[in-house]
Amino acid sequence: MLVAGDPKSGKSWVTGLLCEQLIVYGYCLCILDPEGDYTSLEALPGVVVFGGADPLPRTRDLLRALRHADVSIVIDLSHTPHEEKLEYLRSVLPALATLRRRTGLPHQIVVDEAHYFLHDPDVRELLDLDLSGYTLVTYRASKLHHDLLAASQAVIVTRESDPHEVGALYALCRSCEDHMTEQEWGLLLGNLVVGEAIALPVTEETEGVVRRIRLAPRLTPHVRHMAKYIDIPVSEGSAFVFWRDGAPTGRRAQTLREFVAVVEQLPVAAFDGHLRRGDFSSWIANVFGDYPLANTVRGVEDDYRTGSIADIATGLLQAIRSRYEFIEPEAGSIV
Template identity: 30%
Template sequence: MHFLALAVDYDGTIAENGSVPPEVCASLAALKHSGRKLLLITGRELQALKHHFAQLSLFDLVVAENGALLYDPTTDTEELIADPASTELVGRLREKGVSPLSVGRSVVATWHPFEEAVISTIRELGLELQISFNKDAIMILPSCVNKASGLSAALSRLGICELNVVGVGDAENDHAFLALCGCTAAVSNAIESIKARADICLTQDHGRGVCELIERLLQQDAALGKIERIGLRLGQTDDERPVWLPPGSVLLIIGNSGSGKSSYVTWLTERMVQARQDFCIIDPEGDYLCLEDAVTVGGLTTPPTTEESLRLLLQARLNVVVSTLALDPPARVQLFGELLPFIQRLRSTSGRPYWLIVDEAHYMLPQRAVWPLGFLANMGAIIVALDFDQVCPALLEGVDMLVTLGSTARELVQRFAHHTQRTCPAFPAHPPGLEPVCLWDLHHGEAVVLLEQLQPHQKHHRHSGKYAAGNVGAWRAFYFPALGKHASNLTEFLSALAQLDARAFGEHRRAGDFSNWFREVIRDDVLANKTRLIENDDAVSIQVALEQISRLVQSRYHLEQVDAPGAAPVTAPTHE
């Protein structure tokens, strides 16, 4: 279930001439029976609302006074979430003969034609207040208080993501809260500006229109919303046509090493931030330690804990990177096994995280892992791997879209089609010399779509955490024969380098061992090129050359100076 709540306006929407028909209440009850939450968003004062509408218990929360007051019908408790009404303003308006004049906990309300009197009084008193209209009604509220701020507070209390809410309204003061929702509707009696911005213009008016909306919501769920509002933009074709991933879908991204998978995922996270879509990244190799707009649990040397990860995930509007770099492979699998059921439950009740990203999935979901078929189906997940045959077979059953990158992109699509017993899609022509980004919609795509290669705004730090403090593997470790030691990362490399005598350092220098290792294993061409210049400069003494290489590594990866054996303290990595 994608849409977890319905937010409705009162006057002019569920209510006509101040009352709500029984059939509308029955329809609202049916929606609540489906497991969804109901929220009433109204400009009315609470006491007047209680007097006119006895079925407030239908709603999980009521936002009254145009966003200033929260009311819980279950406990009959209210919370003022804005400044109290200005007694000075009320007194001056009464002196001017403004009538009727209604005073709530925060809102002060009157009717047309007293707009000018209200504005002039606010100016005379030097108050920072705002005016909101609901057709002929005039509401005066503290600055920045509206139905959107009230709905946001209500959703925070319920723990529901705004994009998992459907909203319906009819008048000027509904614009703000509708803009917050993942799907918006206008009853047929709504003003034209509300209809113009709504995703759905209902054919029926007032409560009958709300009943129409509820029927469609129960039948269609996510299909009710516009993909541009609730989907994720995966890129665009060469003719600038955007391509979207529907909410809840599972995307598999595969490509050979160095094909740009992590850069593409970084670009996707930037689209998520723009779209207000929370994400959680499971990061085994430190690719996302410095990701913007996200907080990280775990690091280069500090393992993440399940408890800390869950604490962060429970916080609304928070993007979380769970770095497992400091965990050994069995512990990574165990952590993922503990986190996934919690994330699935959290998504079912709150819609968060909107997307789960599993990078280098062979660590968390190795080929030998046993999971139920399609266990990520409808999860809203992005799985990143070198190849589909490196991850557990059960994962492939729930994949909705496939993106392949790099020199083997076309071959990967063909192999995936054969492996999953699908007809191989057609491939459009692409310019020679360019590695394609192929997208295949497994449900509707008879042909592959080629996407433009788009780069993220932020710099991507490719595996920098892994190389600083992780483990490159025994067969790729740097070997120091004079010490009888292997360095499996840059921390250990600096520690061993500080112990070399002049003869041993000179042999490595003449052979170009340092620059070769930086290029072939660390995959840092900038570091390799600068080191090669030092290795080839015979005018530089051995001691100076050793110090220069050490400083280069330290400056690029924020490793502290190492003068003796032992592990170097490590902070966040950095690349040029």
């Protein structure tokens, strides 16, 4: 299965939804999670998360844990430097393929941000395409190795607005040309909203019929890139610029940590205009794409307007801190 779509369009969310359902139905999964998007699955029975702030499990230990049919494993690589992530996946994927050939477990192997790992000609050495059972998630499907794309039996697309990617997906669906032009197809994929997806008709049985899907609620909360956006700055142009009484104050926030620091330092009166206009929730939705957090913050802004909350700063900070883990930056680290 391939899950494709624009950045921040909900790919990891929908993949997490699929994982939840598979786990609930008793399947055993191994999820290779480069950004720490799947750790909340630990709330489900039999799911163990490795990695994160701890060292990654050795391949040997991982295989031992996966011998049990009632265990699913998430490997959180979000704290691992990029090169080490590549190295780790290159050693773990063939080992998982061998284990599965021998034991049938894990039933599904999920690789998020798959374009980082699965574009080289040696992709057949990493994945066992005959047994399949992979779910690959990427915003750059066009970068995946051709053999992988050709092996896709199901393709789920959250919004896709990049014409190059739209073209690559269109090329996957041989029977689609009879039903829709590439342009119509592009419009359809580009207009999906959060909470919607499309199942592309890549197999013959689907007879070229595109299915638009409304996504069910998640069982476990999806926390996006828990650590990623705390310290990674958004572009200059996307920074939050704090204004007061119609003039910029000179304070800006390019990271969530900087945003929180300003909210902590200044009295609520300093944010009156922003709170009334709902600027904080808009920034969080538009720049970070974190709609659940934006909704909570919008609630705080509404309460401010109606005067029904006494401590706005605490409300805001609680909303952010309960969603993102504020790990202290390591001394000397470059963020």
